[in-house]
Structure formats: C-alpha cells, structure tokens
Amino acid sequence: MGSMSKLLSRTFRFIIGYAVAVLVASVPAYYYLVDAIWQRELTEHNRIVAEGIEHHLSGLRLSRAELEAHLKAWNTIRPEMTMTVADRIRPDSLYNVYRYNTYSKHDREDRFQGLVTYFEREGQVYRLTVETNMEESRETVMALTAVTVLFLAILLVGFVFLNRRLSVRLWRPFYNTLRQIRGFDLSRPEPPSFQDTSITEFRELNDGLSKLIEGNMAAYTQQKHFIENAAHELQTPLAVVQSKLDLLLQDPELTGGQSGAIEEAYRALLRVNRINRNLLMLARIENSQFPDTESVEIGEVAAENLDFSAEFMENKRLTVRFDPKEQLSIPANRTLVEILVSNLLRNAIRYSPADSLLGLSVEGRCFTVTNPGTQPLRSDVVFQRFGRANRDEPGTGLGLAIAAQICARYGWTIAYRFEEKSHIFSVTF
Structure with a gap:
C-alpha cells in the first residue's frame, strides 16, 4: 500500500500543479505575444513616419542639388532616419539589428527595428531608412510581463487560501461524521449523533450510516440478549446433568469402561459449565453490571x-x-x-x-x-x-x-x- 493522503490534499495537489504549469507556460507566451504586438506597432509607426517624410518632401520646392545638401546634413543629425539616392525602386523591407546607441551612456548594444522603403521624386529614386530603438519597448514588455506574473501569483495564492478556508467549512460535516463513527461502540446504548448539514451528499451519507448503525445495534442487542438468556437457561439443566453424573460415578456396580465414559462426559460437562459462566460474565460486562469503582x-x-x-x-x-x-x-x-x-x-x-x-x-x-x-x-x-x-x-x-x-x-x-x-x-x- 502506498502512502496515504487526504482527499482534499490529493485533489488540491493536482489543481495547484495544473495552475503552476499554466502560469509557467503563460509567462513566455505572454512575453512573446506582447513583444510581437509591440513590434507590429513599431512597424506601423515607422511606416507612418516614412509616409510623413515622403509627403513633406513632395511639398518642398527644392532643386535636386539643394535637396541632396539638405539630406546630407539630415543624415548626419538624424542617423536613425537616413535618406540616400538609389538606382531603382525595390519592395519595402523590415529588419532588426543590435548595435551600440550613439547617444546612450550605457555600454551595451540596443535592439533597433528598421523599415527600408523607396520612393521617387522628380525622376530620382530615394532610399529611406527609418529606425526605432526597441530597448524601451523591451523594458516595457518586461515590466508588463512582470506585473502580470505578479498578479497571477497573487491570484494563485488567493486561490490556495480561499480553497483551504472553503474546504474546511464544506468538509466540516464529513469530519464530524468521521469523528462520531470512530467513537462509536456497539456495546454502548447511545447511537452517534450526526451534525445536521445542508450539503446533499453528506446528508445522504449520515442517513445511510444512521440506518446501518440502527440495524447493527438491534442485531447486537438481540444477540446479546440471546446469549445472556441461553446462558441463564442452561445453568439449571447443566447442574442437573452434573449431579446425575456425580451419582453415577458413585455407583459401585460400574464397570471400568462405563466409569471411563462417564468421566469423559463429566470433563466435557465441566468445560460447558466454564463456557456458560464465561458467556454470562461477558454479558454482565457488556451490560455494565460492575458499576462500583x-x-x-x-x-x-x-x-x-x-x-x-x-x-x-x-x-x-x-x-x-x-x-x-x-x-x-x-x-x-x-x-x-x-x-x-x-x-x-x-x-x-x-x-x-x-x-x-x-x-x-x-x-x-x-x-x-x-x-x-x-x-x-x-x-x-x-x-x-x-x-x-x-x-x-x-x-x-x-x-x-x-x-x-x-x-x-x-x-x-x-x-x-x-x-x-x-x-x-x-x-x-
């Protein structure tokens, strides 16, 4: 037989295991989901920025030489948004790159997401690159994930606490019934008194146990009375048989075989007498007929x-x-x-x-x-x-x-x- 555990503990262990497994699996899933949503939003942001730049450039009345001079200065000032001359229009593309941030004081690489798009102005094709630093977004995603995990952990702890409190209240009638059954003794005249409960299953259990105990008590009482009455009724005939055997043993005309048979019957009768006295003793003990202390x-x-x-x-x-x-x-x-x-x-x-x-x-x-x-x-x-x-x-x-x-x-x-x-x-x- 394996180790025993309470029903509440066994079911609760499975529930907690399932909840912890879901929590552990949800952390990376939630992180990657939020990160994917954030990347999509950043891509949309970069595309809007690129469209805005194209729109503003189309409204400027600059010659090609003036525009290229402005672009050279712009590329120097804003390296995260560069525009260069291209030979032809190509499809838009996205990329992620890790590199050192020129303006950051931290000695570490940051993650950038970039959009490369092409447009044409006055017969010249330009290549526009828009990059956005994702480091802050990653920190935001991690913060959101940490807060979510924290609240999930609080929810799990609260669930454990409430489950224990509610289980103790719900199972109280069952443990009361169990305590009554453990303390029940057929030799005592008082049947167990089960606690009234509004829970259908426990009420049916108490009703079934009450009927079972009443039947057993009735059968036990009948058996006890039968043994007691039988032992009392046997005393007189046993005494008569014993006296007759005593008389036979005193008969001088008995043969050796007859005497041996009577002695064997006498020994058997003595054993029956002892059994009868012991049964009477058991009946008296069960009936609490020795009250003096x-x-x-x-x-x-x-x-x-x-x-x-x-x-x-x-x-x-x-x-x-x-x-x-x-x-x-x-x-x-x-x-x-x-x-x-x-x-x-x-x-x-x-x-x-x-x-x-x-x-x-x-x-x-x-x-x-x-x-x-x-x-x-x-x-x-x-x-x-x-x-x-x-x-x-x-x-x-x-x-x-x-x-x-x-x-x-x-x-x-x-x-x-x-x-x-x-x-x-x-x-x-």
Whole structure:
C-alpha cells in the first residue's frame, strides 16, 4: 500500500500543479505575444513616419542639388532616419539589428527595428531608412510581463487560501461524521449523533450510516440478549446433568469402561459449565453490571493471583519472575481487574511448556505478562471469542476475549506481540 493522503490534499495537489504549469507556460507566451504586438506597432509607426517624410518632401520646392545638401546634413543629425539616392525602386523591407546607441551612456548594444522603403521624386529614386530603438519597448514588455506574473501569483495564492478556508467549512460535516463513527461502540446504548448539514451528499451519507448503525445495534442487542438468556437457561439443566453424573460415578456396580465414559462426559460437562459462566460474565460486562469503582493497585492484584495459581505452576514446574518496578493504581472495579489479571496469567500458565519461565512486570502505566513459545499467534483472532491460540490445549477460548472486553469497558489498550521466542501480552492503562 502506498502512502496515504487526504482527499482534499490529493485533489488540491493536482489543481495547484495544473495552475503552476499554466502560469509557467503563460509567462513566455505572454512575453512573446506582447513583444510581437509591440513590434507590429513599431512597424506601423515607422511606416507612418516614412509616409510623413515622403509627403513633406513632395511639398518642398527644392532643386535636386539643394535637396541632396539638405539630406546630407539630415543624415548626419538624424542617423536613425537616413535618406540616400538609389538606382531603382525595390519592395519595402523590415529588419532588426543590435548595435551600440550613439547617444546612450550605457555600454551595451540596443535592439533597433528598421523599415527600408523607396520612393521617387522628380525622376530620382530615394532610399529611406527609418529606425526605432526597441530597448524601451523591451523594458516595457518586461515590466508588463512582470506585473502580470505578479498578479497571477497573487491570484494563485488567493486561490490556495480561499480553497483551504472553503474546504474546511464544506468538509466540516464529513469530519464530524468521521469523528462520531470512530467513537462509536456497539456495546454502548447511545447511537452517534450526526451534525445536521445542508450539503446533499453528506446528508445522504449520515442517513445511510444512521440506518446501518440502527440495524447493527438491534442485531447486537438481540444477540446479546440471546446469549445472556441461553446462558441463564442452561445453568439449571447443566447442574442437573452434573449431579446425575456425580451419582453415577458413585455407583459401585460400574464397570471400568462405563466409569471411563462417564468421566469423559463429566470433563466435557465441566468445560460447558466454564463456557456458560464465561458467556454470562461477558454479558454482565457488556451490560455494565460492575458499576462500583475504587483505586486498585495492579501489583497487589498480580501477587494475589500468583498465590492462587501456585499449585498449577508447581504441577508444570514453572518459574515466575515478577518485577513490579513501579506502583500502579487505577480507578476501576476490583472484580474486573482481578478477572483481567487472572485470565492473562492463566493463559500464560496453560500454554507454557513445562520447566519454563514466566514473566510479569509493572512499568509506567503498562502491565505485561510474558511466556515462552515457538511461533507467533494470529493477532487478528487472539482476542476474539472462541479464538483459541492452540486447539490441542484445553480451554474455552473466552479468557482473552473477556480480558479484551474489560479493557474496552475502561478504554484501556490490550496488545499482543511475539519477540525472541516469547508471547507478550500487555495492557496499557
């Protein structure tokens, strides 16, 4: 899976990229367009000047010698507009040239645009050259381009700012819905309350989610009531069956085969009883039937459970390293905390090989139980109901599910990881 990003950021990134590309492409295009327009205007200007000179010359009553004398002086005074004698009339032509400006103080070449035209006066053909310095026009074009780019940049920045502000306002109902969904828990009776919005898409989303959540809550409530009622109803027949098996086991006329079959049925019945009690416990936790709260010291509860489990650990020759580095007291129901610690400890004892080392520690706000193992468990099912870690070992598959439900009840975090050939279960309060 690639890197994740918000929908707003992803779409906005494409918009900004497109805008920047257009801006970058528009700068040279705008410059050359304005420059071309300016050159056309200068060409028109030079042509008007040339036509004006021709018109004025045609109105002067000068002899050819007088005219040539005047032209010689004129060419010296105005080198950018020269007129010389030509042998014949040729088509008009345009040219651009870079050369030093005689009257400029800058030590650089300027760009000139020139028009060469021919006309005839009193039988003599003259060649008229009109040049215009384009340096000022280029500076004007660059100034116009810079101003345009500046305003485009301001427009782009304003667009970014307005888009962010408007996006935050427009998407606020969506993020409110997302926050409500994240905080929703089926075990709580209150459904999420979505913010009313005038945006059609978000309103339809909220309506669809409300219907979906209502259906799930109804199904969850029915399932919870069924499990609770079934567990209660099973208690009496299970007790009757257990008492009958006890009576049968006391019958002196039982054969060895009959006694073995009854003992096997008795062990299966005990497991059903444990499952039934655990299901009742889950139902009570989900129904918040443990409202009492007091300050509970985790290290003290762990030490008590170690004492209760001493016989089981002796049978498997297990060694325990209990390291309460800090004292950790939490506000909670003591019974639930005892069940949480007991289930984690019993799980470690049950699935540890004989002659191995268990570890319990309290550090910071974290309680950790460690036991040896050969391969990691499936972390996606380890805390699910009937998600037993090892099918070959006896167990109901509900101990860790009860521990996870207790943690969810108080907002604690329970986690599993496998490191250095060890199963590590931790609860962060």
